[in-house]
Amino acid sequence: MNIDNRYPVTASLFMLREIKQRQEKVNRGYQLLKRKTEALRIRGRQAAIELSATQAVLGHTLKEAYISLAAIKFTNGESNALVLENVGQAQVRVLRVPENISGVATVSLQAVEDSTASDALRYAGLGAGGHRTSEAKKAFREAVRILVKFASLRNTCLLLDEAIKSTLRKVNGIEKVIMPKLRNTENYIVMEMGEQEREEFHRLKMVKAKKNRKKSMLNVKRNPYGDPDSSCGISNNNSSMSIDCLTSIMCPNPEPLSSTTDSAGDGNLVCYPHYWDDDDLLF
Numbered sequence: 001m002n003i004d005n006r007y008p009v010t011a012s013l014f015m016l017r018e019i020k021q022r023q024e025k026v027n028r029g030y031q032l033l034k035r036k037t038e039a040l041r042i043r044g045r046q047a048a049i050e051l052s053a054t055q056a057v058l059g060h061t062l063k064e065a066y067i068s069l070a071a072i073k074f075t076n077g078e079s080n081a082l083v084l085e086n087v088g089q090a091q092v093r094v095l096r097v098p099e100n101i102s103g104v105a106t107v108s109l110q111a112v113e114d115s116t117a118s119d120a121l122r123y124a125g126l127g128a129g130g131h132r133t134s135e136a137k138k139a140f141r142e143a144v145r146i147l148v149k150f151a152s153l154r155n156t157c158l159l160l161d162e163a164i165k166s167t168l169r170k171v172n173g174i175e176k177v178i179m180p181k182l183r184n185t186e187n188y189i190v191m192e193m194g195e196q197e198r199e200e201f202h203r204l205k206m207v208k209a210k211k212n213r214k215k216s217m218l219n220v221k222r223n224p225y226g227d228p229d230s231s232c233g234i235s236n237n238n239s240s241m242s243i244d245c246l247t248s249i250m251c252p253n254p255e256p257l258s259s260t261t262d263s264a265g266d267g268n269l270v271c272y273p274h275y276w277d278d279d280d281l282l283f
Contacts, residue, residue: 006184011192037167039102044160051153058146065139104163109152111145
């Protein structure tokens with residue numbers, strides 16, 4: 001397994017439990033981020049639809065406002081200098097309202113009319129064109145409200161677009177990098193623990209075989225000429241060990257041992273003893 005595609009951990013039950021817990025947390029965060037992305041996309045589509053509709057209304061409102069301004073100029077002449085000289089306090093103010101859209105902090109702008117501000121041009125146009133002047137003031141005031149709403153929606157769309165891109169980068173990072181690494185790490189720990197378990201089982205098996213051989217050799221040394229109670233089945237008549245007992249004790253593996261007959265041709269098998277140490281069998 002490629003070590004670059006997994007975390008450098010030791011194969012143990014503790015690390016396996018930690019990796020599984022981390023996988024659960026990552027999966028929970030992955031699902032939450034996906035839900036957040038979907039919620040941001042839905043809110044972004046709504047904001048884009050509202051922005052498109054507001055843009056269309058804004059164009060018509062500005063057109064009507066400038067037509068009314070042209071009518072005032074035709075009736076009363078040039079009045080820009082008069083308006084600029086008499087401007088005092090702002091009657092329309094912008095209020096910032098913080099909003100939280102699926103964890104994304106945005107600011108909504110609202111146009112609020114200040115009733116306490118004095119209107120310096122309240123009596124403008126009394127001599128001539130007063131009706132046109134009031135219509136132009138209402139048209140431009142409505143245009144300001146729509147402009148503020150348009151700016152608020154545009155700002156919201158930009159913030160949501162950046163938040164969607166950032167969230168998608170996190171989702172892709174979790175899906176393409178973190179989750180495969182955690183899965184590979186879990187598989188590595190399981191494989192290593194299985195290998196360790198097999199090695200331990202083989203070691204215990206070899207230790208048990210060595211103990212059995214030592215116990216058998218000790219029984220042979222204690223009863224060299226036969227005992228009715230011996231487990232090897234030694235006969236008292238000829239005071240000699242049976243061939244099966246000697247073969248099982250001295251030659252546990254009959255394949256590498258050579259068998260031959262004596263010169264008399266009686267057919268008795270002779271098992272030669274081994275000349276290696278029992279400790280060499282453990283590897």
